[in-house]
Amino acid sequence: MAGPHRLRPEDRADFEAVLHLALSTADIRAALLADPTGQAARHLRTHALEAADEITAESGDSYDAYRAVRSSAPHGPEHPPSKATLLSALSVLTPLVAATSAAILLLLGYVLQLAEISGSLPASLVTAGWVLALIAAVSTLTALTALLRTALQQRGGVPSADRLEQARITWQQALLDRGMLPHLRRRISEDPLLRAALPKPSPAGPDDTVRHIP
Template sequence: MHMNSAPHLLAEDRPEYERILDDALRHAHERPDLAAVGERLNAVQLRTMALDATALITATAATEYEHYVKARKELRGPAEGAGQDSGHGSGTDDPNQSGAGIGAVVTVLAPVLAGTAAFIFLLSGYLLRLLNPPPSFASTMVAAGWFFAAVMAAAILAAAVGLLITALRNGSTSQPAEDAENELPEDVARAREAWRHALLERGILPFLRDALADPDAGPASRTPHRSANRIPKIGYSRPDFTSPDDGPASGPRPTFTSPDFTSPDFGGPEHELD
């Protein structure tokens, strides 16, 4: 990839771009050059404009972003390889995953099936009790209905406890985003910070300043990477056209004269020479 080309912003980095943009808008009033936010354009309008010009703004930090992506890719390379190797291992995780899947199905279906059975048995039993005389098995059906109702309550309680334990386990093993960033290697963290700084100082802030100065201009005309002092000029110049009068002196033009026609010295056939 050429260093001057702007790589496409990866989907995983777009939230970071939006966070930097939101932080710049949140602290806009602390900057004198952005103090006009809310007068001609508000923060929501500026954010929408900046999101529409994401490709143009991120192009101003293309070199830093390319370096950051490359460093991150090198960091993830061994980890991804190890993950793939573990996936092709002895397959001991398959029974565990299968067991976890069966447990989840039972946890979901048990309350539903027990509740359905309780409803059917209770309804049938109490309806049979209305008969005169009631059948002998009416009380048995009512008792069975209450039994399934108790099973449904126990299944719901077990499912709730299981969800609570899972949430606590995931909460204890998960790490905040700040801790994950602090654990990045120094070169990756430095590349990421360089990209953030370049994106803010060379992309987002100049875009917001230009948007406040000229709200009616299009996003391409206010994007910083279009300015002459940020990109090299293309090496060509306008051809020099001159008028014909500026050329070398022309020589004398040829002159033409009409042919000299004279009458013949002889007459017609009826005249003879003297």
């Protein structure tokens, strides 16, 4: 179940923040007070961290939506800027370098031919120049095609920071409501010491709402 929705390393801090919030909700906090040593709270937190993928899977749809918005944002974690920068630089530099080299080789080759220089050097320079000219033309066409494809893919516009943050908060709320709280309550109900102190769950109130997590 957790396979397709494994928690990504960059989202670990958000997961731990939601866990901290869940442990602070009224019913769970009241149940944990039944163990004055604090060991139950530590064990509960440790088990939740170990089951991070399973808990995250319960918010799979919201998590997928958040990651999709984040991946389409500039320099999102799922599209490293170093790779994008390298590809962009190559797409611009390759046609430029090839065209410049072709012009130089063709000029030298034809000048040597006009000067009636003997040997195969003039013809070799002209041939190399035309090969580089062909490379420049092909690489230019490829770069233009890539730019057109990128423009078509981004017709909807780059997601704003507000849209990204809203997707993040929506996932955090789903993680809390559908994954974290049911998991913690289930674990508490399985503990004989804490089960008796677990109050009857009440409708979600302010304590169960995800606040902004930096």
